[in-house]
Amino acid sequence: MSEMTEPHPESHRDDREQQSYDVHATEAKWQPVWEELDPFRADDDSPREKRYALTMFPYPSGDLHMGHAEVTALHDVIARYWWQRGYEVLNPIGWDSFGLPAENAAIQRNEHPATYTYANIETQAASFKKYAVSFDWSRRLHTSDPEYYRWTQWLFLKLRERGLAYRKSSPVNWCPNDQTVLANEQVVDGFCERCGAEVTKRELTQWYFKVTDYAQRLLDDMEGLDWPERVLTLQRNWIGRSEGAHVDFDVATDGGGSRSVSVYTTRPDTLFGATFMVVAADAKLAEEIVSDEQRPTYEDYLAETRKASDIDRMATDRPKTGVFLGAYAVNPVNGESVPVWASDYVLADYGTGAIMAVPGQDQRDWDFAEEYDLPVIRTVQPPEGWEGEAYTGAGPAINSANESVSLDGLEIDDAKRAIIDYLEQQGTGRGAVNFRLRDWLLSRQRFWGCPIPVIHCPVDGEVDVPEDQLPVVLPELKGADLKPKGVSPLAAAEDWVNVECPKCGGPAKRDSDTMDTFVDSSWYFLRYCSPHDDTQAFDEDKVRLWMPVEQYVGGVEHAVLHLMYSRFFTKVLFDMGMVDFTEPFTALLNQGVVINQGKKMSKSLGNGVSLGEQLADFGVDAVRLTLVFAGPPEDNIDWADMSPAGSLRFLQRAWRLSGDVASAPGTSPEGGDVALRKVTHHTLHDAAELVESHRFNVMVARTMELVNATRKAIDSGCGPEDPAVREAAEAVAILLSLVAPYTAEEMWERMGHQPTVARAGWPTVDEALLVEDSVTAVVQVQGKLRARLEVSPDISDADLEAAALADESVQRALEGRQVRKVIVRAPKLVNVVVG
RNA sequence: GCGCCCGUAGCCCAAUUGGUAGAGGCACCAGGUUUAGGUCCUGGCCAGUGCGAGUUCGAGUCUCGCCGGGCGUACCA
Numbered sequence: 001m002s003e004m005t006e007p008h009p010e011s012h013r014d015d016r017e018q019q020s021y022d023v024h025a026t027e028a029k030w031q032p033v034w035e036e037l038d039p040f041r042a043d044d045d046s047p048r049e050k051r052y053a054l055t056m057f058p059y060p061s062g063d064l065h066m067g068h069a070e071v072t073a074l075h076d077v078i079a080r081y082w083w084q085r086g087y088e089v090l091n092p093i094g095w096d097s098f099g100l101p102a103e104n105a106a107i108q109r110n111e112h113p114a115t116y117t118y119a120n121i122e123t124q125a126a127s128f129k130k131y132a133v134s135f136d137w138s139r140r141l142h143t144s145d146p147e148y149y150r151w152t153q154w155l156f157l158k159l160r161e162r163g164l165a166y167r168k169s170s171p172v173n174w175c176p177n178d179q180t181v182l183a184n185e186q187v188v189d190g191f192c193e194r195c196g197a198e199v200t201k202r203e204l205t206q207w208y209f210k211v212t213d214y215a216q217r218l219l220d221d222m223e224g225l226d227w228p229e230r231v232l233t234l235q236r237n238w239i240g241r242s243e244g245a246h247v248d249f250d251v252a253t254d255g256g257g258s259r260s261v262s263v264y265t266t267r268p269d270t271l272f273g274a275t276f277m278v279v280a281a282d283a284k285l286a287e288e289i290v291s292d293e294q295r296p297t298y299e300d301y302l303a304e305t306r307k308a309s310d311i312d313r314m315a316t317d318r319p320k321t322g323v324f325l326g327a328y329a330v331n332p333v334n335g336e337s338v339p340v341w342a343s344d345y346v347l348a349d350y351g352t353g354a355i356m357a358v359p360g361q362d363q364r365d366w367d368f369a370e371e372y373d374l375p376v377i378r379t380v381q382p383p384e385g386w387e388g389e390a391y392t393g394a395g396p397a398i399n400s401a402n403e404s405v406s407l408d409g410l411e412i413d414d415a416k417r418a419i420i421d422y423l424e425q426q427g428t429g430r431g432a433v434n435f436r437l438r439d440w441l442l443s444r445q446r447f448w449g450c451p452i453p454v455i456h457c458p459v460d461g462e463v464d465v466p467e468d469q470l471p472v473v474l475p476e477l478k479g480a481d482l483k484p485k486g487v488s489p490l491a492a493a494e495d496w497v498n499v500e501c502p503k504c505g506g507p508a509k510r511d512s513d514t515m516d517t518f519v520d521s522s523w524y525f526l527r528y529c530s531p532h533d534d535t536q537a538f539d540e541d542k543v544r545l546w547m548p549v550e551q552y553v554g555g556v557e558h559a560v561l562h563l564m565y566s567r568f569f570t571k572v573l574f575d576m577g578m579v580d581f582t583e584p585f586t587a588l589l590n591q592g593v594v595i596n597q598g599k600k601m602s603k604s605l606g607n608g609v610s611l612g613e614q615l616a617d618f619g620v621d622a623v624r625l626t627l628v629f630a631g632p633p634e635d636n637i638d639w640a641d642m643s644p645a646g647s648l649r650f651l652q653r654a655w656r657l658s659g660d661v662a663s664a665p666g667t668s669p670e671g672g673d674v675a676l677r678k679v680t681h682h683t684l685h686d687a688a689e690l691v692e693s694h695r696f697n698v699m700v701a702r703t704m705e706l707v708n709a710t711r712k713a714i715d716s717g718c719g720p721e722d723p724a725v726r727e728a729a730e731a732v733a734i735l736l737s738l739v740a741p742y743t744a745e746e747m748w749e750r751m752g753h754q755p756t757v758a759r760a761g762w763p764t765v766d767e768a769l770l771v772e773d774s775v776t777a778v779v780q781v782q783g784k785l786r787a788r789l790e791v792s793p794d795i796s797d798a799d800l801e802a803a804a805l806a807d808e809s810v811q812r813a814l815e816g817r818q819v820r821k822v823i824v825r826a827p828k829l830v831n832v833v834v835g
Numbered sequence: 836g837c838g839c840c841c842g843u844a845g846c847c848c849a850a851u852u853g854g855u856a857g858a859g860g861c862a863c864c865a866g867g868u869u870u871a872g873g874u875c876c877u878g879g880c881c882a883g884u885g886c887g888a889g890u891u892c893g894a895g896u897c898u899c900g901c902c903g904g905g906c907g908u909a910c911c912a
Contacts, residue, residue, distance in 0.1 A: 020874075230906075233839070240911065265912060278912090318910090350911045357912085364910055436911050556906090629860075631848060636905090641847050643861050649874085650860080656875090698849065701859035708859090715876075778855045783893050785855060823892055829854050833892045 020652045023619030026742045030755075031129065033745075039759045040083065040091060040134040044545055048088035052546045053079040054525055054585075056554030056562070057094045060120035061101050064127045066594040066601070066611050066639070067555075072133045073624040073739070074591050074633045074696065075553035079134050080738045081691045084762045090546050091134055092528040094141035095121050098149075098517045100178060100194060103448040103482055110479035113448040117144060131620055132741040134758065139531045143520035144448070148527065150471030151537035152520055153453040155569070157464050160454075164210045164572060165442075167462065170349070171282065172441060174202040179484030180445045181206060183516060186561070201306070207452060207513070208439040211568050215239055215435040217582070218567055226587040228634065234559040240436025242266050245420050247356060247429040249277060249329040251340060254291045261285065261329060264351030264434055267361060268423070269407060269415035272400040273379035274356035276338045277329045278322065278368065280346040281305045283353035289340065291326025298323050298342060305344045320345055320368040331356075332428035333419075334402055343368065351434055359390060366390040380412065440565065442516045447474070447482050447489040449514030457501035457508035465510075466502050472510065488512040521562055522569040525549055525584055543579055552585040555593075563588075589694060592636040594627070609639045621740035622648035628739050629700040651743045654707045654736060657729040658747035662720040665752035672724030673717065674769075679709040680728045681769040687735055688762070696739075703735045726751065733757050779804040780831040781813040797824040804830040 042050075055075040058068060079091040095117075102113040102120075109116070121142060128135065141148055159165040173182040177197035181204060186193045211218075219239050222232050244266035251261045263277065279286040281302050290298045301323040322343030329340050345364055346355050359369035360378035366389045369376055379400050382391035397415045400407035405422045407415040423429030443452070451472040453465035465472055475496040482489050491497055491512035501508035523537070529546045530539035563585070570584040593600065596607040614623050625647040630637040669677060683706040690699040710728040714720045730751060737744035737757045748757035772793050777800060779787040787807045791800060801824045804810055810832065818835035 345910050355912045704859050
């Protein structure tokens, strides 16, 4: 060949180099272009249908890591897909920038928490930009900005106005390390969710949000949510609705008097078997009814209980302990006088803090009765030969009758109804619903959070900071001023804490606690709709435009905390008439976790994978592609199993197609190679469904298939001039624009187009090209594959059956056997059943 | 202990309402290209779906039991 002797200066000399592109140069090339074009700015006034795609906003701790890379890569597939499909997409970004780590860092470095916080935010923002996420940067917000937390404070006052924010004294979770109280949700197995210290109890007056008022609605409204079943279950368990009854017992006390004590039970049908009562040792009730004689014993026990940590209390096989209170309760159905005990196995803050103990039907009560030799009456007939202890299963009631009512013979549900009717008639009890959910404790004794906009006045009590004085801005404290001392550092900021009472003008003090950062994140999705509005928390019209969030993406670790609180806030705002929906997040996707070598990445294991290094080695696109292709989005990704090098190879392979396309831009694909066109249109059609059903990994696989088919068409098929090749390569670029924006843009440009491919639009799928000329039908005899037939896709059952039975190898298989039945599923399958 | 989810090639993973077990990738092997390595192109190897039963003409898919792994929960009366 002449080229061998005289190489063509352009096409062959640098052949090797020309077959790949410089990943980092490409990144540097497009970033400023996109910055300029700003293709993902969500326009409120766009006539396009609006969609809200939201990823849980990050906490600014250091730079982005693999976890951020994964969740944004997955989330971005959806957002970018929506843009391509013609929606106006709101995909905002911001930072959940209040919180303890910044405060701890500030103490260490003797600076203000804002320094650390905003430096990290800048780092992360730059990384996100390089990572090419389709965020609308114009809506960026930080919860620690006074412009934001002013409205957090405003919302707090609105909740207070409605009686949903209140103060009470109660034993609360206390983290001795962080020196602050914690919500129940932040205590995991008795340890501080954040720092791992063992949590203790303290009696403190704190602010609460009345989430319990919304318990039933939080439960009911889950019906319509397109959320992972796992998360819904977690929330249901957390809300913990149970049905039962309150039963009133008269308790005789020392002085000869008596008082009524109500207990909550889910098994009122077993009331005849209540042989003693147990009161939570740390409930006020116990202290009130204990006899003088038993008081010293009780007080010793109480002291011991208080000492025990939650961990000790939660040990499963721990023997039951308790003390007799010297009081007796009268069972309202049979007049029996039963002893009242105190124990730590009853919780003060659940139900009424007192229970009727039915050892025959409750294992915990049985254990206690065993320990203290208390009587047992069975009220449900256990099965024959039952030798167990408490019997909690189904069965007819026994030993459950008095002069006016009998439950005997009734199954549990009927017995419950009957006894509740009776108690209600007698006025000694009533049906009741109870929830495990507690009110949300929102006070925190720390500095770097949203100040609670309340002033405590010796004359007027708790006084709201007037709206026109919001925000209550944090004072300039730093370093040692922030050291935890058990009270908020704000309390020591004299200039800040001492104010005039807005009502009487007298000396008063600001509330020196700050809010749980989950308050900040309970409404940020609303703020994104009008992030710069300095006249209101959010513009109701803009919210109507965008909300609710159509797709929320984030980690499952927020299943009960953030998601429950956000749902609560939304319902409150609905009741206030400020929003017209009751659920903020229509659909939720929980991504898996990136692990390494089968284990969670951690410093101690030394198995951490640095996102920065991966990006440096393989580039943004290859890392994103790897994360998206790894498997179903909700599965964990073991980085050790992944091949970013392979991803990069694929991207280069795809990119190479764009250089081979030899037809002019805008060439009509009509008349191009039909086989390739079919692959292209099938791929586009299926890819849409795959993205919508979140099977992104399969979508990528299908894109690879299209790349392979196009390669083949160029090298050994219709050739690079065929317009079908252009159509296919452009489809590849558009598909890749969801996952690998740099490669896609580079391809787009090479094929003669202007940026940006991200907004090029999804090609129209030609239905005619989806129809196959023939399909393979399989013929089975007794379920075994005997023949394959090429048939028309619209062949009739009868024709297919005839063709199948006429087939030689089928005939052979049928030889000497009687055809009993033929199952035909045209056009794919025939199964011949022989006798 | 209780509840939920998952077990498909050496590895990561695909597989409409039950209907040909294999789409894609990694790793490996061979051939071609290349001065060589890598790249690139072509081809190939590899499981009968954790185990056992059941339903069915037909089961990776449905049912039951076991084994293995993961997640949640744990005195909430």
